[in-house]
Structure formats: structure tokens, C-alpha cells
Amino acid sequence: MYHRIRVAAYEPDPLHGPWREEMAVLRLGEDLHAGLTRMHAEADQDSVHPNRLPVRGLNSLLQAMAPGVIATGRNAGTDGRMPWLYARETVPPDVLAPVVGAWAAGLYREDDDTEGAGPEERLRCGDPAGTVCLPRWETESVDLAESVISAGGTAEPAARLYGLLPEWIAFRLAARSFRTGGAALRFRVESPGDGARLVSWPPQRYERRGRTWYYSACLTITVHTVPFAPRFRVHVSTQVRRWATRLDVRPHQLGGATVLLDAPLPWPGGPDRNHRLMVNTLGYDRRSKKLAWRRHSPAPLVPGLDIVRDYPRPEALFSDPERWIDGSGDVAAGLVHHPSLGPHEVGPGLMPRERADLDAWVEEGLRPLLTRVPDLTRVSRSNTPSLLPRSGAGRVPGVRDARLALQRRAALARALNGRPLEIDVLWQSPETVTALLAELPRLIGLPAGQGAPSAGGETWQWQYEGVDIRVRARPAGPLADALPISRGRGRLRAVRLAEAVEGRCRLVAERADPLLDGAGVVITEIAGKERFAAVPDSDPEHALRIAWARQGRLSQFVDSPDDSGSGLEHRARWTWLDAFRQLGAISPPAHRVGAGIPGDLQYAALWLVRHTRKGPTRCPVHRLVAVRVRPEDGPGVVEGWDAERAEWVPYPKLLLLLSQAREPVASGGKETGTGQLVDGSAATGGGRPAARPGVEQDRQRETERQIRALLFQLRDRPTLLLADAGNLRQCWPGLRNGALHRDMLGFGTGPAQRHTLYGHDLRLLLVRDADARGEVAQWYAHDTDGAVGLAEGVWGTADPEGRVFGSTASKPHTVAELPKGLMKLVPTARGRTAPGKTAWNPGQLEVTVLGCLSGKALADSGRADDPPDRPAEWATLAHQLRHHDDYPPLARPLPLHLARLAGEYVLPVAGPS
Structure with missing residues (x-):
């Protein structure tokens, strides 16, 4: 260990x-x-x-x-x-x-x-x-370490360092080669605009299936802050950059692919020669109806500066990207691979040994200006909840599955509260129905022979220990067809999509049977998203979710067998588990933290749904979702906040209420082929629209008002409030790292106040993951003997009063086991196929115990005689909440997971302006 x-x-x-x-x-x-x-x-x-x-x-x-x-x-x-x-x-x-x-x-x-x-x-x-x-x-x-310490004790770098320092570091590292396995990799600097990257160039080659596949090592450098840390951080993450050499898409399906151009400087002399790769975007321009350089790409300007060399044109690069990655003269270009462009035989990711070697190379290159942050050590040995059975050697076969099935059935019975569960399965392939019907009784422990088809052969029913389930299977027919999207160029995409949604809603209403007194779920088999890529907005999933919600039904979707990389049994299993989650048949696990956690603790979680005009229904929306979980309660253990009626409602009802929104859209402008209104009032496919003055401030004030109202509703008992800082801080600026104060909450422009003013027994935890900006650093485990690998647990600094912890999860059972020392960048003789392996590394979830009953907080509240909280225990509780049922470890604690997934039902459709 x-x-x-x-x-x-x-x-x-x-x-x-x-x-x-x-x-x-x-x-x-x-x-x-x-x-x-x-x-x-x-x-x-x-x-x-x-x-x-x-x-x-x-x-x-x-x-x-x-x-x-x-x-x-x-x-x-x-x-x-x-x-x-x-x-x-x-x-x-x-x-x-x-x-x-x-x-x-x-x-x-x-x-x-x-x-x-x-x-x-x-x-x-x-x-x-x-x-x-x-x-x-x-x-x-220029002071490259310039920073100020916030009132809460967080170091914030000077604003210009977010862009300047990563570039400076990238050039410093690019001046040295990385030597591994007897070979040397040289790096070029890429400037994507949000930090800097190092890309090994020229790319590595991997021969497989009669073709050459290209890939590079890629290091991303970004500057970040950590709550209450006295110095800012520089994160250096490592990954594999894969290059596309054959595109399995048509030109009009290319929305925007990154192209890195390698061109010599047309000027003699000067520093930093041959250290840069020029960032461009290649995509289909719907106005000119051809491929073009997009999004401020400099590539079309380069030929005007260098008339001697031959530079790639968009159509030439699209038709033969391998020619350009090998170079034409002294000009080369690499088109970055994306899964939508087709398969690639090089697997993503690097294993811990190789990442550790790159990390050591970075550390050496940054001395003595930057030093590595101290290692994190274990703060608890209680990694999983007590009632979550784990598989392993010596376990009695079938016992674990039986216990899990019993837990699921009990949760389902509580959620249904005596009502029957009515399920419609709309299928396109008979084998999908067979798999779903076989997996359901296994998941909830129904005895063999309980399922009985009706005389017509379409309906099955199970009744066992308070659970009454009726499943009816019917062909999906035209319900699963692509949406017929109008091609009228004079109207907004949101309006045209809304018309198609309304048409599908009418079709669903014609086929829907009225419910009696049961809970309803519709499982629809639809084609994979790539089947609808040729016609934008034609994927019917969101329209069906809206349509069935109007009929009072929850909805779940399963991919057709030909459009899924996983087996039928696996897909059927997760379809049912997600359906149970939507029904609220889910409970947090019993923790193994200790007596410091109140026995009557309730959990609450906040998630802000933010859709732009590029969202699923082409309508912008900001909606706060709040979920409350009371572990020991009976029916209605999972609830959501109905802001309109100012009351807590069962989780399934919350989902249906969230789906009812309609949004007015701007009118009076003519939409161009890119979705941009020529009067600038809205944009659906191009740049960001001009926001009404003060609109962000209005959203912020309204979100903060709702949060304060929710906190008042939670004052009746000890409460753990969970929030994702990256998700909420746009509309709750008090969650920015530089605005944080221990055991205090800030709203608006006023001073922060004691968090206990919002709840006598309130605790507040902020979580944060790496997201697209690399806000949380990559990691690997190591020991004194030089071994490296992966580890599950809760990690912290040596400070017993520290508030920031790391939560790392175990490898999901669905991920193949690979040697920790697998080398992909320069494969060894024994690992010739190593580049083709997918290297999975769990991310680190940062947990900040922002508000707890510390000694100071208790003294300030006049409760100095009460025993203080240990922040590490609350971080451990958040870690254990990531483990539920037979899911792989969740990306976030369960209550926050439920709040985020509720956002799938926030699907506003365009209404009259």
C-alpha cells in the first residue's frame, strides 16, 4: 500500500x-x-x-x-x-x-x-x-513570482502571469531534450491561449494494421491557485497527443479541428528558432460551403509573409493529412485527432512510470526557480463505506451480488411507496429487449420465474416483497427517427429546433397511454450520436425526454448494438441503474468515518445548469438545481427544491418540473449560415452575443438569493452542503479561491460572515476536479524504494488544521489492468504494442472544507465547550460518498452527482418572444 x-x-x-x-x-x-x-x-x-x-x-x-x-x-x-x-x-x-x-x-x-x-x-x-x-x-x-495574499490567506498571482509564466516555462523546458529508453524527444511550444503546451516533434510512429499511426508526448502548463495556500501553483500535466492521418468524416461534418503548423521563420537570425508550432482551426464554413481556416487562425496570413514555401490549403490538408505531417519541403502540419474523426490505433494516456519520468525531467528543468509542492500523505484508512461489499479473494461467490440486489430492491420499494412501476421499452433490435429483461431481475434480486409475459407477449410483470414492476416492450417506430429540422435560413436554429421538438411531442402524445397511479419510465433504444451528425440538431434524444416528461414519464436511453462499444449486458445494466437513480431509488452509503459525524446529518448539493445557444436545445439558460438527501428517512429519501412553489419535492418530480421550461428568443434579426444574427442580438453558432448590460450581475444576485433561501430551509438539522467551485463561482463569486475565508460565507459585495449564521450545525465542502483547465494537478503514488503506481484514499498535508485534501479513487473494474511501468513514448523490445494500450489514471478530486465547527468557529458562536470538528473527517466523508452501489467510483460525492444529473432535464425550448 x-x-x-x-x-x-x-x-x-x-x-x-x-x-x-x-x-x-x-x-x-x-x-x-x-x-x-x-x-x-x-x-x-x-x-x-x-x-x-x-x-x-x-x-x-x-x-x-x-x-x-x-x-x-x-x-x-x-x-x-x-x-x-x-x-x-x-x-x-x-x-x-x-x-x-x-x-x-x-x-x-x-x-x-x-x-x-x-x-x-x-x-x-x-x-x-x-x-x-x-x-x-x-x-x-518582470517579477515572475509576483503575487498578493488575499484576506483569507490565498496567494493570487499577478494577472499577467497566467499567460506569461506558462510560456516562459515552456521555452525553458523546450531548450532541453527528454531522454528515455535510449532515445531523445525534442519539444515544440504550442500556445492555445489558456496556458502553454509542449508537444514532442516530430511525432512518434506506431506501425499497426498495415498503417502508420502518429502520436506525441504532450505537456500542458497552467497557473492556478489553491485555497489558503501561501504560494500559487504551476501545474504540468502529461498526456498523449494523437495525430489524424485519415478522416472518416465528410467535409461538412468537420466542426473544428486543431491543426499545428510547423513552419520556419522567414527572417534570418533571432532567438527561439524552430521552437513554435502555430495553432490553427480547420472547419467547414457553412456560408462559403467549403473547408476554411477558422477562429482567428493565422495560417491564411502566413503565405503573404513567405512567398517561397508551399503551405497547406484546407482542402489539401483534409484530403491527405499524412502527407503534411511527414512534411512538404520544410513545412509540416499535424491535424490533432479527435474520436469523431474515426478510430486511432494509438491509445490515450500514459502509465504512472512514464508520467513520473516526465515529471522528474520537468522538476530538473525548473530548478532553482520553482520547487515541487510537498507530497500528500494519507489522512485515513477508511476508504470505502461500511455497507458496500467488496469483491476479492476468499469471498463467497454470489454473496456480494445478493447483498447489492437486496439494497437496490429496498431502495426501490421506498421510492415507489406502494405504487406500481410502469416501464415502456421502445426497441429497435430484439436482442436489446432480451438483455434488458434478463438484467432487471438480477439487479434487484427477483426469484427466477417471477417474470411472466402476457398473452400478447409484450408485457412482463414482477411482484415481490413490496415491489410491483410491469414492463411493456413495443417497437420504437418513428419515435426514434431523426428529427426533421427545417432548413429555413431566415429563422433562428432554436426556433426551428423547437418546431421539430413540438412535432415529436405530438407523435409521443398519440402513442402514450395514460398512467394510472404508477411511476413511469420509458426506455428508448436509439442510434448513436454519430448517426445524426450529418444533420445538426436531428438527434431525437432531448426531444423525446421533453415529450415523455410532458406525459409524466421519466426517460432513459440505450444505444443500439451497432453504435456502442460495450456489450449488451453492460449497457442493459447501466440503463436500469440510471432508471433507478431517476426514480430516487438511491441512498447514500453508511460511512465509516467515526463519531465526529452527526448521526442525523442530512446532505444537500447545489449545481448550476448553464446552457449557451450552443446547448442541447439552442436556448441559453441558467438554472440552480438543489438536491437534499436524508439517509435515515423513509419514502422520499432523495428530494429536490421546487423554487416556484418553495418546497422540497421527490427527486422524480423535480426532474419532471425541470423539463417544463420555455424560453423567449430574440426576434427581428436575420440569421446567417453560421447562426449569427446580423444585428448582433443573438448568436447560435458563431461568437458570443452581446449581453444586456448588468445581466451577469442580475444572474449573480438571483443565484445568491436562492442559495440563501435554501440555507434557511436546511437549518432544522445538521447539514453538509456540497458545491462544485468550478461550477458555481461564476454566479457565486464568493467561491473564488481568492475570496474564500475559513468558516465564513460571502454573498454579493458585502463582507463575509460566519457560516454558522446560515445554520447552527452547517458544514460546507467545496470540490474541484481538473476540468479542461487542469485546475487540479495530476498525481501518482510512490514509495521510498522508487516504485510508482496508483492508490486509493484521502490525502492531505502535514498540517493538522489543513483544509484542502485530495480524494483519489480505485480503478473501475471495467478498465483493463496494465503494467504500471508500461512505456508508450519509446516502447521497449518487450512492449512493442504498448502505444496501442489505453492508459487509465484516476483524477484527483480536490476537497476543501470551507466551513466546519472548528475551535474558532465554535468560540465565535458562543459554543466553546463543544468538541471541534476535524476537517480530515469531513473530507473522508466526501470521499466515501463517491462510492455507491456497484458503480465505479463517482467523479463527485453522491448528492452532488444527483444534482448534476438532474440538469439533464433542464431543456428549455424556444417560445414566442
Whole structure:
């Protein structure tokens, strides 16, 4: 058993002293910024933000083509006085001017009088970059460890370090090669805009099935804060970057694929040569009806700067990506693989040994400026709940499954409360029905022979120990067909989708039988999502969920056999378990934490559903979902908050209520082929719409008002409130790391208050995972003998009063066991097929005990004689709540899991404006 884990996180070394680097800094200047902004406004009169200069494309071009440029400053597009470029040395004007000119020329309309002129000619034709002198470079001493300590004790880095420091670190690491297995990997810098990446280049090759598959090592570098930590962190995560060499999609199905362009600098001399890969996006443009470079890609501007070399055109790269990854002349391009592009024989992920080796290489490269954060050690040996039976050697066969079936049946009986359960199975393949009917009695322990089909052969019924289940199987017919989406270009996608949803609702209403007094679930077999990719919005799943909810039915979906990578038995099992969850037939496990946890504790969880106009129904919505779980109660053990009626309702009723929303949509604008209204009032497929002034503040105030009202409803007994900080902090800014105070809650602009004012026995836990930004660092377990691997448990620092813990789960039984020392980047002779393996590593869930009854909190509340809480016990409770039934360990504690999944029913459809 491992007793410590190591996280791939680093912090400024306090023993090193001040960390200052001399850099060349360039500001746009007010004159040039004003001129370029004016030209942009004239060229794009339909712009949502006419006063905001679109410098993202220029930044990408400069980072790739201007030698020495390290990073671009934030907000340079809104304020010319802000630092714009950071470089190791000044970039000569004869290099900088053509780059700025090439970008500025792209701001003109296609019918401009200067069309056809080169960048320098356009500068002389009135481009502000040619009439206003380029600003002068300045030398600035930049503190790369600059930070302030918040009132709550959290170190917050200077804003510019979020972009500047990852780039600086990436260049420092790229100057060295990584040696492993007798080979050396060289890295290039990729600047995606939210940190920096290192990509090994050229890619590795893996021969399989008569083809060559390409892949690279990829390191992502980001800057983050940790609650109450005295120094900010730099996270370095490692993964495999796979490259597409054959696309199993048609051009119109390519929504947006990342392309990294490797091109030599067209200028002689200068630092950082051949260290960059230029980030571009390739996708189908529905206006021009052809493939194009999208999203501020610099690729279309590069040929204007370098007329000698041959650069890939979108259609050529799409038709033969392998040719370009091998290189054409001294230009190469790699199209990043995504599962939607087809299969790939290289498996994702790296195993712990290889990740540890990369981590050691990073640590060596960052000394002495950054030092590794201390290892985390175990704070508890109680990893799983007491009533969750575990399989293993020596167990009596069948006992574990029997105990789990008994627990499920008892939970189902409590949730039904004497009502029959009516289930409709709408099938497209007979084998799916067979698998579902075979798995149901096994899951809840029904004796053999209890299921009896009716005379017509369509209905089965089980009655056993208070559970009455009736299952009727019917062909799905046209209900599972693709939605017929109108192609009218003059109307919003949300409106056209709403019409298709209403049509499917009418079809469902014609086939639905009225329920008597039973709970109802409809299980529908539908094709996989890729079957509907050719026609956007045609997937019927969300429409069917809305339609059945209007009939008072819950809904669950199962993929057709041809569209699923898992076996029928596996899919049938999870279909039933998810159906039981929707019925509220689920209870938190009995914990093994200790006497410090109150016996009458209730759990509450908050989840904010946020859909943009790219959401499932093309309607934006912000909706707070609250779930309450009372472990020892009878019927209605899982409940949700009905905000309209201000009452707690059974979880199934909450789901049906959430599905009833309708949203007005803006009218009066004409939608273009990309989904952008030309008057800028809304956007469904392009950029973000212009928000009404103060709308975010209104959402924040309303969300915080609802949370305070909910806390008042939970004051009657000890309560553990669970929230996901990354999910809620947008509408509850008091959950930002820099705003946190131990045992205090902050709302609005007022000062934080004691959390016990909102509940005499309230505890509040915040959880956070890595998400797409890598907010929580990767990890691996290790021991004093040099062995590395994986470990399950709760981890913390040596501080007994520490509030931040790590929760790591065991490997799911569905994941294949692989050697911890498997090497994929440079396979050994015995592991020639190693690149084809999928390496699974569990993420770390960060648990912050924000509010508990600490000694200070009790003293401030006049309860100094009460025994104080131990924060580690509450973190252990959150960890144990991730284990339920026969599920693999949940990504979040069970109550929060239930609140998040309730969001699947928040499906607003467009209504009249």
C-alpha cells in the first residue's frame, strides 16, 4: 500500500529569493490602437464588439513568426496602454511591421479597393499600421513570482502571469531534450491561449494494421491557485497527443479541428528558432460551403509573409493529412485527432512510470526557480463505506451480488411507496429487449420465474416483497427517427429546433397511454450520436425526454448494438441503474468515518445548469438545481427544491418540473449560415452575443438569493452542503479561491460572515476536479524504494488544521489492468504494442472544507465547550460518498452527482418572444 502521492505541481521557491527577468515589452499605444480599432469597426459593421480589437489572430501570428516573442498580454485589444508583447529581445521593425500589416490587411472587406495588394502595399493604401509609427520597445524587469495574499490567506498571482509564466516555462523546458529508453524527444511550444503546451516533434510512429499511426508526448502548463495556500501553483500535466492521418468524416461534418503548423521563420537570425508550432482551426464554413481556416487562425496570413514555401490549403490538408505531417519541403502540419474523426490505433494516456519520468525531467528543468509542492500523505484508512461489499479473494461467490440486489430492491420499494412501476421499452433490435429483461431481475434480486409475459407477449410483470414492476416492450417506430429540422435560413436554429421538438411531442402524445397511479419510465433504444451528425440538431434524444416528461414519464436511453462499444449486458445494466437513480431509488452509503459525524446529518448539493445557444436545445439558460438527501428517512429519501412553489419535492418530480421550461428568443434579426444574427442580438453558432448590460450581475444576485433561501430551509438539522467551485463561482463569486475565508460565507459585495449564521450545525465542502483547465494537478503514488503506481484514499498535508485534501479513487473494474511501468513514448523490445494500450489514471478530486465547527468557529458562536470538528473527517466523508452501489467510483460525492444529473432535464425550448 502506498502511503503518499506526488502531485505534478510546482511553486516559486522561497529560498531562491526574488525572481525577476529582463524582458522587452511592447504596447500598441493609443494612436495605433485607435486607428486599428476604427478600421476594424468600418470593415465589420456587424461586429458584436466594434470597440474591441480582434488581436487573437495577430497574437498567434506574432508568436509563431516573430522571433523572440514569448507571450502576448491580456486586454491589449481593449486598451492600447496595456502591455501587448513580451519578448526575450526586441523584434526589429522590418520583421514586426510586415506581420502587423498582414494581419491588418485581413481586416479589410473582400471588396476593398486594395484587394490583391500585398501587406506592405496595403499599409501604404491607408492601413493605420503604415501611417502611424509602430511603438518603441521598452525594457522591463518582470517579477515572475509576483503575487498578493488575499484576506483569507490565498496567494493570487499577478494577472499577467497566467499567460506569461506558462510560456516562459515552456521555452525553458523546450531548450532541453527528454531522454528515455535510449532515445531523445525534442519539444515544440504550442500556445492555445489558456496556458502553454509542449508537444514532442516530430511525432512518434506506431506501425499497426498495415498503417502508420502518429502520436506525441504532450505537456500542458497552467497557473492556478489553491485555497489558503501561501504560494500559487504551476501545474504540468502529461498526456498523449494523437495525430489524424485519415478522416472518416465528410467535409461538412468537420466542426473544428486543431491543426499545428510547423513552419520556419522567414527572417534570418533571432532567438527561439524552430521552437513554435502555430495553432490553427480547420472547419467547414457553412456560408462559403467549403473547408476554411477558422477562429482567428493565422495560417491564411502566413503565405503573404513567405512567398517561397508551399503551405497547406484546407482542402489539401483534409484530403491527405499524412502527407503534411511527414512534411512538404520544410513545412509540416499535424491535424490533432479527435474520436469523431474515426478510430486511432494509438491509445490515450500514459502509465504512472512514464508520467513520473516526465515529471522528474520537468522538476530538473525548473530548478532553482520553482520547487515541487510537498507530497500528500494519507489522512485515513477508511476508504470505502461500511455497507458496500467488496469483491476479492476468499469471498463467497454470489454473496456480494445478493447483498447489492437486496439494497437496490429496498431502495426501490421506498421510492415507489406502494405504487406500481410502469416501464415502456421502445426497441429497435430484439436482442436489446432480451438483455434488458434478463438484467432487471438480477439487479434487484427477483426469484427466477417471477417474470411472466402476457398473452400478447409484450408485457412482463414482477411482484415481490413490496415491489410491483410491469414492463411493456413495443417497437420504437418513428419515435426514434431523426428529427426533421427545417432548413429555413431566415429563422433562428432554436426556433426551428423547437418546431421539430413540438412535432415529436405530438407523435409521443398519440402513442402514450395514460398512467394510472404508477411511476413511469420509458426506455428508448436509439442510434448513436454519430448517426445524426450529418444533420445538426436531428438527434431525437432531448426531444423525446421533453415529450415523455410532458406525459409524466421519466426517460432513459440505450444505444443500439451497432453504435456502442460495450456489450449488451453492460449497457442493459447501466440503463436500469440510471432508471433507478431517476426514480430516487438511491441512498447514500453508511460511512465509516467515526463519531465526529452527526448521526442525523442530512446532505444537500447545489449545481448550476448553464446552457449557451450552443446547448442541447439552442436556448441559453441558467438554472440552480438543489438536491437534499436524508439517509435515515423513509419514502422520499432523495428530494429536490421546487423554487416556484418553495418546497422540497421527490427527486422524480423535480426532474419532471425541470423539463417544463420555455424560453423567449430574440426576434427581428436575420440569421446567417453560421447562426449569427446580423444585428448582433443573438448568436447560435458563431461568437458570443452581446449581453444586456448588468445581466451577469442580475444572474449573480438571483443565484445568491436562492442559495440563501435554501440555507434557511436546511437549518432544522445538521447539514453538509456540497458545491462544485468550478461550477458555481461564476454566479457565486464568493467561491473564488481568492475570496474564500475559513468558516465564513460571502454573498454579493458585502463582507463575509460566519457560516454558522446560515445554520447552527452547517458544514460546507467545496470540490474541484481538473476540468479542461487542469485546475487540479495530476498525481501518482510512490514509495521510498522508487516504485510508482496508483492508490486509493484521502490525502492531505502535514498540517493538522489543513483544509484542502485530495480524494483519489480505485480503478473501475471495467478498465483493463496494465503494467504500471508500461512505456508508450519509446516502447521497449518487450512492449512493442504498448502505444496501442489505453492508459487509465484516476483524477484527483480536490476537497476543501470551507466551513466546519472548528475551535474558532465554535468560540465565535458562543459554543466553546463543544468538541471541534476535524476537517480530515469531513473530507473522508466526501470521499466515501463517491462510492455507491456497484458503480465505479463517482467523479463527485453522491448528492452532488444527483444534482448534476438532474440538469439533464433542464431543456428549455424556444417560445414566442
